[in-house]
Amino acid sequence: MTPHFLTRTLDRSATVFLLIVAAVGILIPLSNLLLPADSPLQVPTYLMALFGKYVCYAILALSIDLIWGYCGILSLGHGAFFALGGYAMGMYLMRQIGSRGVYGNPILPDFMVFLNYKALPWYWYGFDMFWFAAAMVLIAPGILAFVFGWLTFRSRVSGVYLSIITQAMTYALLLAFFRNDFGFGGNNGLTDFKDILGFNVQADGTRAALFALSCLALIIGFLVCRAIVTSKLGKVLIAIRDAESRTRFLGYRVESYKLFVFTLSACMAGVAGALYVPQVGIINPGEFAPANSIEAVIWVAVGGRGTLVGAALGAVVVNYAKTVFTSGALAPYWLFMLGALFILVTLLLPKGIIGTFNAWMEGRKARNTANADSAAAEDGVTKPHLAEKA
């Protein structure tokens, strides 16, 4: 019989992970808001915003791990879904500026006035309402992923070909969003946000709330992923990853499974992007850059694919390293280091940080039980043979 949903979903590493994220999500905002600025334990706002960015990246990494680690779909264009979610949120934030913009137009955002737009394009309708924008955060990446996945998975495009097409997808979107007449702010993107749901986006309180919300989203995203990978559907996904055609011969409609996780994963990436934008204060076409998506895959590889916890950890570790290295004398060499990191991880830690740790723990456990067994055997025998010991 199957164990209960909660016991199935929450093994030890999952519980530890959730507790850490919850603690970080509560303590950092509290320390930022309540402790005096000169206290050594006070987390400055810039640092909280930085960590908030990492948490959003962790959600993106989680969404990639769900499809890559468990279903073998290597998407090198997941940044596109992240950016689409970000743009949906950015459009809401633009509409909230209202007449406080440079040109003071109550309806049109500044860039539209600048580009001589006479009226709001139809696809900007509704974004003045938060609920609509929030729905679009899920719907826009979801629909793109559904259509893209429906076409590719049904034609049985997989492996490296799929990866290349995803790169092309995000690159095409990059070019489209760069265009001024596309209606999304062109090169400059969307920025100069004023407030979100009536709260000033620059205020410490809002930033603390956004940080806590990002942690909550990470927790929810993690629980959803865990629930999926520990269900029977998770076993089917692994079966597809390991032997796709065999799974077909057992009567599973592989393309439906792929489409389901791919779309879900895109929605998760969209949420990550939506939480990212108000915290960094800008969204521009650069987020669609193919290199961004590849970087996100590297986070997952470094943390350990197919472990979920590893993906989140990898995102934080690699991005922290990036922050450290790109702000010092080593800045010009960051991309080389990233490449070297990917090669070294592939060669030396093919299972990533968490995967290697798990393997080490299991090996230790196996040795311990073996030792216990041989100890028990030695107790039974009056004198152990020397040969046995060797």
Added chain:
Amino acid sequence: MTVTETPAPATPVSHAPAIIDPVVAAREAEARQKRITSAQLYLDGVHVSFDGFHAINNLSMVLAPGEMRAIIGPNGAGKTTMMDIITGKTKPDEGDVYFDGIHDLTLLDETKIAELGIGRKFQKPTVFESQTIYDNLLLALNVDHSVRGTLFWRGSRAEAEGIDKVLETIRLTDSRDRLAGNLSHGQKQWLEIGMLLAQDPKLLLVDEPVAGMTDVETHQTAELLKAINRDNKTVMVVEHDMTFVRELGVKVTCLHEGTVLAEGTIDQVSTNDRVVEVYLGR
């Protein structure tokens, strides 16, 4: 279609409980009428070529319901390609392939064909190596295979008992929680046969089930397949091992260059001049 009609011994829906609903009854009668053959599996004039190479050439074969058939033939005779056609992996250029007399297999994909009740064991044992033996059987189980069905799946006692029974049959009860990748070659073969059992198909296509097995294991496999066949399942076995084929004691079809060379008992086929010729290359 030139098929001599004989009264259908078993219709696909005849396993269902007594039907009272007139709509269902009418549909069933219609389906029975539509049956173009009473055979479980029917291949007629099938052609397949890959880049000019004729892998299957005017292949015709009929398997009656509940029959077990052994397929032999030298390398490249088209045995595996034939299984690919039946399971929907390869589409024939020409010819008819019918299952149960009503389903045109050339129009269906692998998933649909598996759902109709055709199970396959591959030449190279293909199990899900990173999952446990129990999970391998669980995945093979003939239950709801939809995304929603598996997402909200909750195991039932009947399912668990079914898997336990299969584990007993393939003698892997003690290793149920081991990873399938850690099994020996012979055990993997058995696990794959176990997956076929869990799948509970009407027609089993078994490709080289005893490759890499000891004599004892080969004997056990023959017994197992015979037991499956006694359970009213149609079985097609491809095998090179003549001792094994002899032990099965069923009708043998010899393929050569994608077409049927000889058909009959093992003694008839093995003394057939043309068969001897292709095997010994005289």
